[in-house]
Amino acid sequence: MSTPQLVVHRDKELMAEAAAARLITRIVDAQAARGSASVVLTGGRNGNGLLAALGSAPARDAVDWSRLDLWWGDERFLPEGDPERNVTQARAALLDRVPLDPARVHAMPASDGPYVDVDAAAAAYAEELAAAAGPGDHGGVPTFDVLMLGVGPDTHVASLFPELPAVRETERTVVGVHGAPKPPPVRVSLTLPAIRAAKEVWLLAAGEDKAKAAAIALSGAGEVQAPAAGAYGRSRTLWLLDAAAASELPRSLYPPASA
Numbered sequence: 199m200s201t202p203q204l205v206v207h208r209d210k211e212l213m214a215e216a217a218a219a220r221l222i223t224r225i226v227d228a229q230a231a232r233g234s235a236s237v238v239l240t241g242g243r244n245g246n247g248l249l250a251a252l253g254s255a256p257a258r259d260a261v262d263w264s265r266l267d268l269w270w271g272d273e274r275f276l277p278e279g280d281p282e283r284n285v286t287q288a289r290a291a292l293l294d295r296v297p298l299d300p301a302r303v304h305a306m307p308a309s310d311g312p313y314v315d316v317d318a319a320a321a322a323y324a325e326e327l328a329a330a331a332g333p334g335d336h337g338g339v340p341t342f343d344v345l346m347l348g349v350g351p352d353t354h355v356a357s358l359f360p361e362l363p364a365v366r367e368t369e370r371t372v373v374g375v376h377g378a379p380k381p382p383p384v385r386v387s388l389t390l391p392a393i394r395a396a397k398e399v400w401l402l403a404a405g406e407d408k409a410k411a412a413a414i415a416l417s418g419a420g421e422v423q424a425p426a427a428g429a430y431g432r433s434r435t436l437w438l439l440d441a442a443a444a445s446e447l448p449r450s451l452y453p454p455a456s457a
């Protein structure tokens with residue numbers, strides 16, 4: 199478990215640009231060291247903002263897009279191409295404009311796919327992750343260089359909502375989620391054990407509506423009540439915030455605004 203580090207930016211635009219620059223560096227470093235990189239994307243406003251910023255970043259061409267594996271932390275269980283699906287939004291924000299290898303883009307299954315229900319879809323995604331894991335990897339998932347999570351106003355991350363069974367999962371890496379309080383109610387999500395297998399976990403929180411969630415998650419709350427509190431990486435846990443999202447944090451938790 200790594201102790202959370204906080205970086206607070208002036209506003210959400212700057213946060214997205216700085217996070218995009220940081221992500222480019224991580225990907226380029228991983229590709230230089232191992233030949234490829236593996237990143238887990240998040241849905242939501244902050245995740246899509248980061249992808250859009252990445253698309254306009256001057257250094258975006260430093261990434262070898264054909265040697266990048268993309269996975270998702272969660273997905274809304276809706277038909278392929280639905281505008282509310284996280285993958286549809288990620289494609290619109292960036293993925294359709296960079297030369298990715300389609301075989302390395304691991305979207306979570308859609309509701310009109312071959313699976314009988316969301317639980318079967320989750321099991322299939324767990325198998326896909328396990329098949330990509332090597333002998334040195336942890337917990338039945340490949341080594342994720344960076345796993346990003348948007349933080350919901352209720353402290354949810356991926357589709358792990360407070361008090362729902364998915365947040366208590368300790369064995370499986372992917373689960374079907376039923377009865378999510380945020381629409382749509384049926385979703386697929388990585389679990390906390392899968393999230394914690396990542397080298398670096400980045401939690402993105404920008405906007406006033408994230409201020410309470412950040413304060414709760416970073417002030418010692420339990421992960422069942424505040425799932426964001428249970429999200430950490432093996433070597434690094436980084437909270438990337440804007441000033442509005444950081445406004446309710448005790449000043450002792452973070453250094454003066456970094457940008």
Ligand SMILES: O=C1O[C@H](COP(=O)(O)O)[C@@H](O)[C@H](O)[C@H]1O
Pocket residue numbers: 240241242243244245271272273274284347348349350351355356357380
């Ligand atoms: O529904 C979801 O919400 C969270 C947070 O989204 P935001 O718009 O409040 O930032 C997101 O991280 C998750 O991937 C998504 O499915």
